[in-house]
Amino acid sequence: xxxxxxxxxxxxxxLEIDRDLVIKTLIGLNKKFSRLKNPLLRNLLVKRVSxxxxxxxxxxxxxxxxxxxxxxxxxxxxxxxxxxxxxxxxAAFQEPLDYLxxxxxxVLAQDKDPLKEILAAIxxxxxxxxxxxxxxxxxxxxxxxxxxxxxSFRVEHPEPNLVIAYFSKAGSIADETVxxxxxxxxxxxxxxxxxxxxxxxxxxxxxxxxxLEMPKPMLAIxxxxxxxVAGSALFVYHKKIPVYLLPELEKQGLTYVFKTIGPADINxxxxxx
Numbered sequence: 001x002x003x004x005x006x007x008x009x010x011x012x013x014x015l016e017i018d019r020d021l022v023i024k025t026l027i028g029l030n031k032k033f034s035r036l037k038n039p040l041l042r043n044l045l046v047k048r049v050s051x052x053x054x055x056x057x058x059x060x061x062x063x064x065x066x067x068x069x070x071x072x073x074x075x076x077x078x079x080x081x082x083x084x085x086x087x088x089x090x091a092a093f094q095e096p097l098d099y100l101x102x103x104x105x106x107v108l109a110q111d112k113d114p115l116k117e118i119l120a121a122i123x124x125x126x127x128x129x130x131x132x133x134x135x136x137x138x139x140x141x142x143x144x145x146x147x148x149x150x151x152s153f154r155v156e157h158p159e160p161n162l163v164i165a166y167f168s169k170a171g172s173i174a175d176e177t178v179x180x181x182x183x184x185x186x187x188x189x190x191x192x193x194x195x196x197x198x199x200x201x202x203x204x205x206x207x208x209x210x211x212l213e214m215p216k217p218m219l220a221i222x223x224x225x226x227x228x229v230a231g232s233a234l235f236v237y238h239k240k241i242p243v244y245l246l247p248e249l250e251k252q253g254l255t256y257v258f259k260t261i262g263p264a265d266i267n268x269x270x271x272x273x
Contacts, residue, residue, distance in 0.1 A: 004075040007052035007062055014051075014069065015042070021072055029068045032058040032137075039219070053140040094152065096130035096168045103134040118142060119244060122167075130168040138163050148251075187241070187266065192259035195269055199233045208237040210265075218245045225252055225270065233271040239264045 003009075003017055014022045015036075026033035033054075036042050055062045066076045102121045104114035121131055133139065143153055146167055156164045205224055209217035217238060222245070224234050241258055249256055249270060259267040 002075075004077055005051065005066070005069060006077040007055075008050050011036075011049050011051065011054055014074070017074075018072070022069075025068050025072050026065075029064060030058050030060045032060075049141050057137045057140055094168050097128040099130050099132035099166065100125060101132040101134065105134065105136050108136060115142070116244070122146070125169075130166060133165045133167065135163045135165065136161050139165055187258035187260040189259045192257050192267065192269060195257055195271070196233075196235075199231070199271070203232040204235050205232070206235045206237075210237055210239050218242055221245060221270070222248065225249065225254060228254060228270065228272050230272050233269055236268040236270065238266045238268050241266055241268070 003013060005014065023033070023036045026036065049057070051065055052062060054060070055065050070076045100121055102118065104117065107114040107117060118131075118133065125131060133142070138155055138157075143155075143165070146153065151167045151169050153165060153167050155166075158164065205227070207220060207224060209220050212220060221234070221236060221242070228234060246256065254270050254272055256268060256270045259269075261267055
């Protein structure tokens with residue numbers, strides 16, 4: 001395998017090489033990695049999770065993780081130091097007046113992803129209020145996401161398999177710049193048609209997610225976006241504008257536009273400039 005890995009390598013990069021072998025090997029190392037077998041959790045989280053993050057979540061030594069990957073053909077860098085890009089923000093944590101508490105352990109016990117419930121809770125936060133998230137492991141992917149949105153955090157481990165993460169936003173929690181989900185953008189039919197003409201039909205991937213239950217449309221779209229390059233586009237048939245998806249598209253450097261066809265019928269064009 002040509003990929004040389006280090007603690008900052010994303011888990012998604014490993015899975016792109018040989019998903020089944022990597023997952024099987026990691027489960028042999030630590031049974032907590034069996035979560036990677038769940039397509040929903042895997043597709044939604046691994047793009048944000050580095051090897052260092054995964055080791056911290058699963059309580060695995062980075063050296064052991066690297067050794068296991070080396071056994072199946074990955075090249076391992078000699079430098080196994082870990083850069084912590086978010087720990088510094090804990091010093092800026094400001095205790096809010098009170099907390100909205102959300103326990104996501106029952107959701108995880110059903111092998112479901114709690115992101116929708118968490119984002120809904122964030123949206124409900126009032127000025128001066130923070131989020132108290134009760135979890136079975138340290139939610140590093142969520143921490144990365146909310147830090148990007150301007151939140152600070154602190155984490156407590158009161159007992160084994162119990163992690164409490166506190167999230168706070170300096171100033172007004174209701175600041176529009178960090179509102180989640182985003183305000184629904186307006187469809188622009190004329191712009192959509194003009195942009196569509198720029199792409200050769202052989203460079204367009206067509207994807208119909210109207211028949212899928214939430215959050216499968218989002219996952220199906222995110223499976224296709226990594227292949228987009230300049231001059232190509234993803235044409236999505238959707239029932240609505242997927243507001244929870246938009247921040248992830250922007251993070252990938254992608255642009256999008258919508259066209260209204262009718263009730264519960266939206267066309268979406270995603271492309272890279």
